[in-house]
Amino acid sequence: MFTGIITAIGRITDVQDLGDSSAHGKRLTIAVDPSYLEDVGLGDSIALNGACMTVTSFEAAQGVFTIDISAESLEKTCGLDQHNTINLEKALRAHDRLGGHLVSGHVDGKGVVRRFESVGESWLLAIEAPKELARFIAYKGSITVNGVSLTVNTVTDEDRGCVLSINLIPHTIENTALGHLKPGHGVNLEIDLIARYVERMLNPASSAAQAS
Numbered sequence: 371m372f373t374g375i376i377t378a379i380g381r382i383t384d385v386q387d388l389g390d391s392s393a394h395g396k397r398l399t400i401a402v403d404p405s406y407l408e409d410v411g412l413g414d415s416i417a418l419n420g421a422c423m424t425v426t427s428f429e430a431a432q433g434v435f436t437i438d439i440s441a442e443s444l445e446k447t448c449g450l451d452q453h454n455t456i457n458l459e460k461a462l463r464a465h466d467r468l469g470g471h472l473v474s475g476h477v478d479g480k481g482v483v484r485r486f487e488s489v490g491e492s493w494l495l496a497i498e499a500p501k502e503l504a505r506f507i508a509y510k511g512s513i514t515v516n517g518v519s520l521t522v523n524t525v526t527d528e529d530r531g532c533v534l535s536i537n538l539i540p541h542t543i544e545n546t547a548l549g550h551l552k553p554g555h556g557v558n559l560e561i562d563l564i565a566r567y568v569e570r571m572l573n574p575a576s577s578a579a580q581a582s
Contacts, residue, residue, distance in 0.1 A: 371462045372417050374470035374512075374519020376546045378406045378458040380418075385451060388438065395440040396451060397426075402458060404433035415461040415475070419547075420517030420558040421447050422461075422475025447477050448556030449516070455547045457517040470519025471512040477558045479503045481515070484533055486551050493538040495551070499559060504532035506561040506569065514560035518546050 384399035400418070407430040410416070414425045416435075421443060428435035444451050461475075462468075485496035497515065499507055504527060507513060511522050513534065520542075524535045543549040551557070 372422070372459050372473040372475050372517070373462055373466070373468055374420075374459070374473045374514050374517065376457045376459055376518055378402050379545075379547050380406075380456050380458045382450070382452065382454045382456060383434070385453070393441055395438060395444060397436055397438050398450065399434055399436050400456070400458075401434050404430060406458070407433060407435060410435065410460070417457075417459045417461075417473075417475045417517050419447070419449055419456045420473070420475065420514050420560055421450065421477050446480075447558050448480050449558070455550050457547050459517055471514075472563050473514050473517075473519060473560060474563060476560065478506075478561050479559050481557045481559045483551050483553050483555045483557060485535075486553060489537075491540060493543060493549075495536045495538055495548070496533055497536070497557060497559075498528075498533050499531050501531040503559060503561055506565040507532055507534050508565070511565065512562045514558075516546075516548060516557050518542065518548060 380400045380402040382398050383401045386397040388394045388397055407428055410425060410428055412425060415422050423437040426436050426438050439450055479500050481497040481499045484498050487494055507522060507525055509522060509525055513520055513522055520536045522534050523537050526533045
């Protein structure tokens, strides 16, 4: 489990194919400040842009670690198949503060940045979410964007889904990789866990159909 509070900004510095077909995944090498890896061990979970991954090797002194990402995960996420600046979060420990909201690290779908512009001292981020996620997104509800726990300011329904807007304060821009976004960029979205269970309780037939 995670909280959506980013603990470091890393960079994918190398992407290697794990096979010669689209059914194979990739091995990613991520560079980060060496101090970030001081308490990391093999098999630990670290969320990369909101996607929970397993550390397969690391060199703490050099500030690099690797993860293997499957073809399925690559298909369901954005920005993890190329050299890129990414948000990092270590898995939640039992005694940690829950500063954001409960985040599973399982990306539910991809969104597309519609607008990203400064408004006063803050930034307005507008994202188009797909139809299958739109019903889970609510005014003042929580959503995870590229691993960052954020609060929804507005929701506008459209035929293809919905457009949600978020206000980003300067601290968020400075301490996450969200400041690198531009209109047209894809983002990883994870809906609120509570909304997921409410949907299941209210519409069991709909949830069963999705599973099948």
